[in-house]
Amino acid sequence: MNAFLTHLKKYGYISDELEEAINQRTKRVVRQKGDYFLKQGQVVSSLFLIEQGLIRAFYVHQGREINLWFGFENYVLGSILPVYFNEPSFENIQFLEETTLVYISSSDLNELYDSYREMNLIGRKMAEEICKILEKRALSLQIESAEERYKTLLASDPEAIHRISLGNIASYLGIAQETLSRIRGK
Amino acid sequence: MNAFLTHLKKYGYISDELEEAINQRTKRVVRQKGDYFLKQGQVVSSLFLIEQGLIRAFYVHQGREINLWFGFENYVLGSILPVYFNEPSFENIQFLEETTLVYISSSDLNELYDSYREMNLIGRKMAEEICKILEKRALSLQIESAEERYKTLLASDPEAIHRISLGNIASYLGIAQETLSRIRGK
DNA sequence: AACCGAATTTGACTTAAGTCAAAAAAACAT
DNA sequence: ATGTTTTTTTGACTTAAGTCAAATTCGGTT
Numbered sequence: 344m345n346a347f348l349t350h351l352k353k354y355g356y357i358s359d360e361l362e363e364a365i366n367q368r369t370k371r372v373v374r375q376k377g378d379y380f381l382k383q384g385q386v387v388s389s390l391f392l393i394e395q396g397l398i399r400a401f402y403v404h405q406g407r408e409i410n411l412w413f414g415f416e417n418y419v420l421g422s423i424l425p426v427y428f429n430e431p432s433f434e435n436i437q438f439l440e441e442t443t444l445v446y447i448s449s450s451d452l453n454e455l456y457d458s459y460r461e462m463n464l465i466g467r468k469m470a471e472e473i474c475k476i477l478e479k480r481a482l483s484l485q486i487e488s489a490e491e492r493y494k495t496l497l498a499s500d501p502e503a504i505h506r507i508s509l510g511n512i513a514s515y516l517g518i519a520q521e522t523l524s525r526i527r528g529k
Numbered sequence: 530m531n532a533f534l535t536h537l538k539k540y541g542y543i544s545d546e547l548e549e550a551i552n553q554r555t556k557r558v559v560r561q562k563g564d565y566f567l568k569q570g571q572v573v574s575s576l577f578l579i580e581q582g583l584i585r586a587f588y589v590h591q592g593r594e595i596n597l598w599f600g601f602e603n604y605v606l607g608s609i610l611p612v613y614f615n616e617p618s619f620e621n622i623q624f625l626e627e628t629t630l631v632y633i634s635s636s637d638l639n640e641l642y643d644s645y646r647e648m649n650l651i652g653r654k655m656a657e658e659i660c661k662i663l664e665k666r667a668l669s670l671q672i673e674s675a676e677e678r679y680k681t682l683l684a685s686d687p688e689a690i691h692r693i694s695l696g697n698i699a700s701y702l703g704i705a706q707e708t709l710s711r712i713r714g715k
Numbered sequence: 716a717a718c719c720g721a722a723t724t725t726g727a728c729t730t731a732a733g734t735c736a737a738a739a740a741a742a743c744a745t
Numbered sequence: 746a747t748g749t750t751t752t753t754t755t756g757a758c759t760t761a762a763g764t765c766a767a768a769t770t771c772g773g774t775t
Contacts, residue, residue, distance in 0.1 A: 402668070464646070467656055474656055474660055477664060480667045481666050523753095726768095727765095729762105732759105733761085735756105736756090739753080745748085
């Protein structure tokens, strides 16, 4: 059994038929650092899980890349992200390390939701969990100073954060990289 | 048919049995300005829709009330908010005007999810929609200045925003009320 | 109309964080 | 190793927004 199914089973019961249907639609890719999984404007969104590696999602605003989330092996926002609507993506997803990920395409996922009602329970719980994470992120941006936000992020997943460059973290926190450098230097 | 069902039907098909089950569990309350629907620490969360009125959700941080969202008749984050987990709430929900709301309690909602699988499709789509709203809110807090955030909020629902006091809006935007007053004075 | 309390505005000053530029350090390639 | 590019750090200065305190305006009551 793959990591993808193991993860989905945390949310609820999966029948043998559904398990088989998921397995048939699951694809695995290995990509190099710097490659893109998705570029802004493409409609190819999907549900995915990172087996190994590190990715970022970013948005281009006034010529600048604004990081929205990072994804790596241990669960963080984006390590498994259902892209909910069949709309052109406003975000880019790029590999920051050599990464292995398994995914189900958006159209396959919708087929699963249509054909297997129990899949909607899984989907509901995933979306609810992501709501919870996003609520925390918004609250952090609303009330914390740059330094507090950095500490909050560090506390959430120290090992993974150390694999991300300073510039990328600063962009995620919504601060200048010089500011983050000064925060780090005590 | 009530506003609640009309809203839920936007997300997907609801069978006659499910409609009946929802109706049986729907309660209606009318409360005065200043009253509380939910206080921090209580587990009584629910799915609700505002028929008429205005509410706010806030969180107390370092002795200050931090507004998290507002709810009113036309859809905004919180006008219909599934509170996803049976955990003590960290937020307070208070009425800012005389308000009529219809709601289903958390335990009744879970019964619906368990007994009517089609309800999970509705729940999934609601949670996905809330994810989308929260993503936008986080992005606004991450990249916009105080003034831009205010304009973004105003654009989202001008009539309703004018019913909310300056102090409450400032708290929601994560800025001092003096700053918002200066922004408003051009 | 006159009063009260709450909400908002204004002023003076402080502080957190941004910008721009250059230097230093680290990562990478030949 | 040596040079090249990218990333991080440091310095000087600017700007957005916060704080505190006082004044003003607004809403509701008698």
